Amino acid sequence: MKTLTLLLGMSLAIGSGIAHAATHDHDMSQQQMTMAMPAAAATSSHKGAGVIRAVNEKARKIQIAHEPIADLEWPAMTMWFGLQDPVPMGMKVGDAVLFELEQNPFGKWVITRIEPRR
Known part of the structure; x- marks a missing residue:
């Protein structure tokens, strides 16, 4: 009986994780993007294009809905x-x-250059 209860509990936990992943809207955190980054990406600059969604000048952060960064x-997501x-x-x-963005030594993505898209 204990084994059946344990298996049922594990199935529910796994199922809820799958349901969450299926409904996730690609608004990923910095930590998630660090983990999802290809190994070659750690030392280079990357280019992107998108639309500014929010700005926090005091914290020196910007939210961008960007196109895919191959x-x-x-x-494509908002970050x-x-x-x-x-x-x-x-x-x-x-x-x-x-x-253009680079990953800093702490694993966070930092925009090093930004300009209007013409």
């Missing part, structure tokens, strides 16, 4: 990124942008 094997420099003057929520 060399990182990332699908928060750290900023190396402040957001350029005049750039605001809703603007289409091109950006």
